[in-house]
Amino acid sequence: MKQKLISNIMQGMLRFLNNSQLIQLQIVLENEMAWVDFSGGQKPVEMVEENNEKLTEAFPSSKRVEGCSEKSLKYYRATIEAMLRTIQKRVQEINTDDLRDYLTKYQNEKNASRVTIDNIRRILSSYFSWLEDEDYILKSPVRRIHKVKSATTVKETYTDEALEKIRDNCENLRDLALIDILASTGMRVGELVLLNREDINFNERECIVFGKYWLGMANEKMWVDRKLADIVEFNPRETMVKGKIAKKVSMDKLRPFCRDIAEFDLEVYSGGTKFRNGDTIMARITPCLENGKTAKVDIFHWANAQ
Numbered sequence: 001m002k003q004k005l006i007s008n009i010m011q012g013m014l015r016f017l018n019n020s021q022l023i024q025l026q027i028v029l030e031n032e033m034a035w036v037d038f039s040g041g042q043k044p045v046e047m048v049e050e051n052n053e054k055l056t057e058a059f060p061s062s063k064r065v066e067g068c069s070e071k072s073l074k075y076y077r078a079t080i081e082a083m084l085r086t087i088q089k090r091v092q093e094i095n096t097d098d099l100r101d102y103l104t105k106y107q108n109e110k111n112a113s114r115v116t117i118d119n120i121r122r123i124l125s126s127y128f129s130w131l132e133d134e135d136y137i138l139k140s141p142v143r144r145i146h147k148v149k150s151a152t153t154v155k156e157t158y159t160d161e162a163l164e165k166i167r168d169n170c171e172n173l174r175d176l177a178l179i180d181i182l183a184s185t186g187m188r189v190g191e192l193v194l195l196n197r198e199d200i201n202f203n204e205r206e207c208i209v210f211g212k213y214w215l216g217m218a219n220e221k222m223w224v225d226r227k228l229a230d231i232v233e234f235n236p237r238e239t240m241v242k243g244k245i246a247k248k249v250s251m252d253k254l255r256p257f258c259r260d261i262a263e264f265d266l267e268v269y270s271g272g273t274k275f276r277n278g279d280t281i282m283a284r285i286t287p288c289l290e291n292g293k294t295a296k297v298d299i300f301h302w303a304n305a306q
Contacts, residue, residue: 014138059131091131099142
């Protein structure tokens with residue numbers, strides 16, 4: 001009882017004394033209390049609840065200013081209130097052992113996972129750190145409770161085939177547009193719900209997104225991408241009769257980082273890749289590609305060549 005009384009006095013003087021003065025005050029109190037003999041009773045439950053409720057109300061207000069969502073604040077408050085109802089102590093009197101016992105009992109009674117227990121630990125750590133910063137307590141009792149180890153779950157990503165199945169099962173253009181914009185931008189479903197027509201620039205294929213933590217922050221601009229295969233036709237089918245004289249462009253005829261084809265050979269066509277004017281040709285092997293062996297075809301006057 002004496003130590004509790006000394007601790008309460010010390011905490012009440014935190015805002016008015018510096019560290020050296022607090023140490024001297026503690027020495028004086030311990031010396032004087034050594035000559036006092038008394039038995040103290042437990043504080044009324046109403047006083048404990050009133051003290052805890054006051055601090056529990058102030059904590060979400062400070063977090064709201066930092067930009068936390070109302071959903072998160074509601075979860076924080078429910079977690080803190082559940083802890084206080086179980087321990088039944090003033091916040092200033094709660095120690096590390098009290099919190100360890102609470103987390104252990106919660107895990108056993110609720111059959112909670114390690115991830116859930118660590119989430120509760122993080123919330124309590126934030127709460128008691130705030131109490132320490134605001135000089136309501138001397139030191140956060142959560143400091144000695146370390147992060148709860150848990151297995152990291154690697155989420156599976158969808159394949160291109162899975163995305164095509166989703167797109168094929170869309171019943172209308174609206175659903176197809178929703179799937180495409182989610183896949184191409186990576187925005188959350190909640191952000192998509194908040195998206196309005198005036199936020200979309202259809203000409204530039206971009207949109208303004210109100211993010212999850214948009215309070216006090218600039219809105220994010222996103223671009224809707226397109227597959228290269230939707231714009232460029234790769235290896236288009238061409239027909240050429242074997243035995244016909246055609247222009248042949250080999251890799252040694254292409255100049256590095258030069259758009260035009262400077263030289264070609266006339267040979268009898270026996271097989272190979274065929275192309276026509278307007279096509280872009282590039283090397284299939286890495287060294288030639290790195291050396292800029294690409295060119296635009298504009299070397300003949302008939303439909304195709306090899």
